[in-house]
């Protein structure tokens with residue numbers, strides 16, 4: 346039998362909703378890593394964790410990273426508005442944590458025209474998109490890709506994600522995995538078998554509020570149990586860890 350190919354695991358959680366606490370507890374229970382992207386406010390109307398709760402996650406070893414000041418999608422903004430959202434989000438979170446913040450995620454997943462340059466200028470070392478279906482973060486640290494959202498996307502949404510981010514044969518295998526099996530954990534099991542064969546970086550992400558809204562906590566629990574079985578402790582990294 347050949348040695349197992351190297352496989353790393355990272356997870357990310359957007360929007361800083363108070364239910365991120367529940368996600369973090371589950372990750373901690375299984376020794377899994379997590380990066381939490383937190384805005385100061387959310388113009389979409391959802392609550393954001395209190396400063397003390399954000400600090401508690403950081404103290405537990407999770408990565409806390411920026412997600413703009415007000416959770417505004419960058420493609421609709423002027424360059425100056427986008428710059429302000431990105432920089433103010435970073436400064437606010439650094440004040441909350443009393444520590445440098447290196448990571449950023451684009452609200453809605455898309456950098457727009459200026460987002461990548463502005464994220465770099467603001468001092469971040471990487472920025473995550475919502476490009477899915479990847480088993481590597483990709484060559485551009487300001488366009489980090491992901492593997493799969495913990496959410497049961499229909500085929501049209503997956504195809505849109507595949508096309509919008511350049512298509513290409515390499516991501517179709519993951520797309521077909523996510524449409525196989527009965528239910529989300531079964532599809533993830535097929536994807537995880539591919540990750541075990543191919544190696545790379547398995548990047549799972551979602552929103553805690555969406556897991557609640559879609560009643561996906563049991564699926565989330567099953568998927569995290571499988572992830573913990575799949576990836577040894579030395580392959581479990583934050584988003585910043587896989588960006589290097």
Ligand SMILES: [Zn+2]
Nearest residue numbers: 359360452453
């Ligand atoms: Zn978001």
